[in-house]
Structures are given as C-alpha cells and as structure tokens.
Amino acid sequence: MTTENLIGIIVDDDFASKHIPPYPKPSFISFENPLRIKSILNHLERINIFNNNRIIKVKPRDVTQATMELAHSKYHIEAIKRVSNMGGGLLEEDVFLTEDTYALAKKAIGGAIEAIEGVISNKYTQSFALIRPPGHHAFREKASGLCIFNNIANSILYLRNHLNFNKKIAIIDIDDHFGDGLAQYFYDDSSVLYFSIHEFDFTEGDLGMVDELGIDEGIGKNINLPVPEGITNEDFYYCLDLLEPILNEFQPAVIVVAAGFDMYYADPIGNCSLTSIAYNQFADKILKIAESVCEGKISFILEGGYDIIGLPYCVEAIIKALLKEKYEPPDYENNLSVLENSKRKEIDKIKTFLKSLLYPYWDHLKLNIK
Secondary structure (H helix, E strand, C coil): CCHHHCEEEECCHHHHCCCCCCCCCCCHHHHCCCHHHHHHHHHHHHCCHHHCCCEEEECCCCCCHHHHCCCCCHHHHHHHHHHHHCCEEEECCCEEEECCHHHHHHHHHHHHHHHHHHHHCCCCCEEEECCCCCCCCCECCECECCECCCHHHHHHHHHHHHCCCCCCEEEEECCCCCCHHHHHHCCCCCCEEEEEEEECCCCCCCCCCCCCCCCHHHCCCEEEEEECCCCCHHHHHHHHHHHHHHHHHHCCCEEEEEECCCCECCCCCCCCCECHHHHHHHHHHHHHHHHHHCCCCEEEEECCCCCCCCHHHHHHHHHHHHHCCCCCCCHHHCCCHHHHCCCHHHHHHHHHHHHHHHHHHCCCCCCCCC
16 A cells, blocks of 8 residues: 555544533534534444545644744734633634633644645645634634634645745635635735635625635635525536636645535535535545646645534545545435525526636636536
8 A cells, every 4th residue: 555545534532522612502603513523533433434444544733832823923822822721701703712722723723734734745645634623714813703723824834934835735615604714814825726615695795705816916816606505516516617727727736625514405504505425526526636736635624514414424425535435425315305496597697707807817717618
C-alpha cells in the first residue's frame, strides 16, 4: 500500500464530548453539539470504514498561540480564552462558549492544519477533518455564526507563513450558508480561489451575492453562486459544471472543501432539499477534477450540518466517493417528494449573470456552459 492511496480521517474523541450548548432545544445554538461528531463516528465504526486499509485515523496536531495569531488578533484569542476560563457565556445570539470551548476550538484548528498539510506533504492524498466547532463564519476579530476560530483560513496562513507553501489553493465551500469570514481573509488574494454555493435570501438580500468578485489582485477569484431555498440534488449537481473549467484554468496545488452538510433536506438550519447522494456525486466530480489538476489532493474540513441522522450518511457518501466504492443511501431517502421541485429556471438566470461577470477574468471560461 503506497502513501498516495491513503485517506486521512482526522478525529478526536473530544469533538464528540465537549463544547456542549448551555441552552436546550429549540434554540438555534443547540444544534451545534457533540452529537454531530458522535453520530458520525458511531456510523463509520458501524460500517467498518476504519477497517479499510486505505483509511488512517490521525489526531489533530497541537498548535501554538503564535499559529493562531496568523488568523486572529491577540484580543480575540484572549477573549475566547478568558470567557472559557470563567465557565462560558453567550457572545451575541449565535455564539456560545463553555469552559472547554477555547481548548476545543484550538484543537479544531490543529485538525484542519493536519488535514491540509498532510495532503500537501503526501502523508495521504485526501483527508477529512471531522472537527467542531465550525469555522467559516469566524473573522479575525470576531466569532460569528457558531464559529469561534476560522479553521481553514488559519490553516492556509500557517502553510504560507510557516511552511513557505506559496502554491495556489482552491477553496470550495458547499455549506448552506455563505462563508463570510473565510471569503474576507482572501478577498484580495489572487493565489486563493474561493468558490461558494450557498442558499440566499433573494427577498431581503445578504452577503454572498453574485457580484462579490474580490478586490485588487483577487478580483475574479471570489466566486459566489447563490441559490434559492429548496434546491434539489439535480439542481446542486447542475451548479457544479462551473467548477471544472475554472479549476482547470486556476490549476491549484490542492483543493480544500469547506464541507457543510446543512443543505440536507432534513437539516434544522438549512432550507434546501439535498439528500446524501448529492454529496457523493459532488465528491466524485471533485475527485476527478483533482486527479486532473492537482494529483488528487483534496482536503475536506467539516463545517455545518446539524441533522444527526442524515449527517453520518453525508460523510459516508464523501468517503465512499474518495475510496471509489459504491455508496448506498439509506432507504428513508428514497422517493422523497422534496426532490421533485426543481429550481432550474432560477439557477439558470443566476449562472448566466455570474458567467458574464467572470468572463473578463477567466480566459477559458466558456459562456456556453449548460
């Protein structure tokens, strides 16, 4: 068995037991809880995924405060540490802290760094960091949207500053919500492509609109594909055809997936209608592209996804695609009526407008993509 065939799964029991929401359901924050990871690990054990000789379990690496300061201010780091040491508290309405939040959020950074560095160093070809709390809403000076520290941004800045890894990196964000914190870190950076498919409120509006393309050197490298609520598996897959020509031209050295699963039809926070097979198809497509442009190097970093029944199947769907094994979705996903209400017409309008905006910045982006 050669290294190039291995898939690293970054796990730690702490993610399945700590940072417990201080308030019971049905509060918004109650959904980001240890059962997310516990349910995933129990399911993966049940289907014997860790017995596969291509799968290796890896612990998160230890990180120093100096590493954390690459992405966050000393004030923000010390504030999280201070409130955790006090026993916890509520930061705004969508961020909670407990006595173990600081240590766990720090460990989540270490899990993301291990996942991405392990891929670029050929320790394994693909990886999946099963970490929490999520990170893509966190800003340099502020926790936000259930996120404490920005795990992916911190990892990329670690690669840049500590390992002198200056090659191109593509981030594909499939979380139901726009990764506003993550996009901001690299909004003017031409060496980092940020591509996000996310649910968007077209009635009231929000960040993550189609015309947010980046600034200065980064213009054209921030790509938002906002979609209406209720998109189906076929709608989601239809959105992905934009990725291949863009990634082929960008030629990243590694692809990092902000792997949120809150577009799942039963998710309590998202409003879309995907089933687990959509994530299997996504991973299969990304793997094929990655094998063409970056020797198959992909790192999946867990973000959202709060339906603890469906979440484990979504994770399995990704891993089975990476293993190139057939994925069988659970029986309860068959014949769902939510899969019948396509948003194709709305998506067509959004894609056409997005392509017209991107065309000046991408030499080989064909306007006739269907």
